[in-house]
Amino acid sequence: MLFVEPRFLVFFALVLAVHWSLHGNRARKLVLLAASYVFYGAWDWRFLGLILASTLVDYVLAIRIEASSDPRKRRIALATSLAGNLGLLFTFKYFDFFADSLADLLTLLDIPANGTTLDLVLPVGISFYTFQTMSYTIDVYRGDLRARRSLPDFALFVAFFPQLVAGPIVRARDFLPQLDARRRWPVVPVRACLVLFLIGFIKKAGISDNLAPYVDGVFADPAAYADPALFAGVVAYAVQIYCDFSGYSDMAVATAGLLGYRLPTNFRSPYLAGDITDFWRRWHVSLSTWLRDYLYIPLGGNRGSRLFQARNLMLTMVLGGLWHGAAWTFVIWGAMHGAALVAHKAWRERIGVRLPYPIGVACTFWWVCLAWIFFRAADLPTALAMAGRFSGLAGTSGSAGLAPAVLPVLACVVVIHVVLGKVGVEERLARLAPPVFALVYGVLGAVAVGLVPSGYRAFVYFQF
Template sequence: MLFNSLDFAIFLPIVFILYWFVTNNNLKLQNLLVVAASYFFYGWWDWRFLSLIIFSTVVDYSIGLALKSEENKIKRKALLWTSILINIGFLGFFKYYNFFIDNFITAFSFFGLPIKANTLNIILPVGISFYTFQTLSYSIDVYRRKLEPANDFIAFSAFVSFFPQLVAGPIERATNFLPQFYNKRVFDYSKAVDGMRQILWGLFKKIVIADNCAEFANQIFNNSADMNGSTLLLGALFFAFQIYGDFSGYSDIAIGTARLFGFSLMRNFAFPYFSRDIAEFWRRWHISLSTWFRDYLYVPLGGSHGGTLMKIRNIFIIFIVSGFWHGANWTFIVWGALNAIYFLPLLLTNNNRNNLDIVAQGRLLPSLKEFFQILFTFALTVFAWIFFRAENMQHAFSYISEIFSTSIFETPIFPTTTKNLAKIFLIVLFILIEWKGRESQYAIADIVLRWKRPLRYAAYYAIAIAIFWFGGNKQEFIYFQF
């Protein structure tokens, strides 16, 4: 079920009414309803894959209880590795089986040893990368004794399957999210209104910004052989705003929906395209995943401690694994390695923690230095996005080579219709709103909440009209494929 669908527009109010007015604020009934609604939400896509979520829930719940009563270090480690192998095993089979088989065949053929191996017609379960990492964080934190294991199976099931963030995050930590299912929840009107506001802004990001950028980006990337360099550069820019609007829009809708039910999810994006270096970008982009890899992979490997070679090794591991997490394609691995290369100079010169504040805080405009830092970081990010979007490595290299040819100076091939120009105007307006609201939790709040009620409601209606009038062709969220 998509957030930007009529199905969800019917589903959400029904669950909301049942949750607050039928359960009578009974905690166990509320949690049970969350589980039922989440399974229905996920099963709407394909009910058969509910078995994976249920199995993962049972395994990690049982391992958590076993860890509670087990003091033997070897047995505790065996229990942890059982959780890791089962979860990563499922993820590896569904997401990477055919990738490894294809590359295994290619490698042997390269050395003149052709072999036969069959690939499988495997359907990738939606959200498996997200809920797998969420349950793994629970097992690891219980093993580290940072969290008491769950004793309430329904509450734990609700934590694993919570429908707003089930299929594309944010990837919540058990230490932050699980305790919320144990605490009594009472309807808070202000939180609900804030949640609706964030949902509206998320829908604008997705439907108006991302889906319209997707139309342009798809047309250009899918026909890149017929495009000149300036048009391909335009396509890369459109994709940069597509993926940001799409994924941060999903996160906004998920966070806003969670607030309707009395839950707080972690922030997943913090205006990353205003970053002054690549380290700051990764502190602001997909925060739930980057911090997950930091805490559960980078730090255990030694982090930034140790010698230079260890630092380089750890950075490449975390970024390449992050790239591979996104998909079974060499383009994602190269995208991860490229970001590691971007990051290394900052780490090796101890400048990776320089920009911890908000750019141009308290000022309308950035300084000239900040402006060029933002521009340079954005350019590096857009270049890396080409690998992320390309169908394969050959496509990526041909796309990039044409951008850096003399055709970059030709006029872009872009239909300048009245509606297209209006869409470009909305994208520019979106960037300005993001800049204006960069010091807030999400952009629209910093601007609209200061206005008097008539102006506020006029702004809400304007956003709603833009969603219906300028909405692009409805598309699935990009991160559903990961």
């Protein structure tokens, strides 16, 4: 069930009506929990067992961690939680990757190998909800959060449908306290939420889905395209994945807001970043802060020698790349960002001179696009060939060009990105007088529907 599909809009309208018609907080939460399981089960009802098992295990273990004063028992309970969540991820997402990689290595060493794979279907959203439950048990272990005694409350935290399948990654410390008080309709910023949903809808269905066929063509057969067309295709993918993922996040925040709940902002105009560190403060913020708090800092963070700090950054980003997908191309994508972060940190500490902002934006965007090639390409040879041509190195060049409409669309997206990042269009629209708001919203909604291509594409991050 995609946010841009009519059936989701019908589903959400029913949930919204029932939710606000109830007066008791417990009844509302139970309705939202049931709706969340219906939403997730619409993808594949068989995977409901996984999310229920993950919920129940971490619910019990967190209570045991808090109740015990024995450090050894607390560590065992935490290790069990981490092993369970990581084991779930490994089985469904990484087993085949590591099995194939080991078989390839043994074959390279002339050792007979018969690769065994599970060929399991990846449950949608598994990377997101496992990270949420892991952060919960870690926070309870650290003493930063009290274990939740209400199983329905904890289950709703794990399965809350607006952000269940593609984030933002929500922290228990931010979400669970919102369940304690009954939501009140008068304080819901309805118009702001409606505008944010429409912006997300336009990003996803109006821009990302329309760019997708051209991007698919370039990455499917890059040798057929001339160098300018290949360059434009890579930039188009940068726009596509941003509009797709930030569009989902906008709609998730908006739907949660209409239900009275706050979700964290996940994107802050990332392509306006003046350096790679700034980029990661703007892109997929809920993941970058999760990696910082639960991986980078526990590894040692900025403590120790420069070499030790560089190791921590590289490990964090490589594992972040692997989180996105079970392929060496994702590992390289993470390593490229890690290397850029290490280089920027060294530059800042030793030289301390900031590039002029426009130059910094251009250099950062170029590097991000170069890395996106490895993120998107079907295999490593294709990625290397495309990266060589994107970097201006020699390579096989075809004669095909992109459709004439692509470049004007990219130019418009650049303008929109700057406007949304600097002006705050959604806040301005939300402050319009009700009749004017209704007129403007109706016109923009009609335009948005007109931009939707035939058929619906799954969100890019559903595969992670």
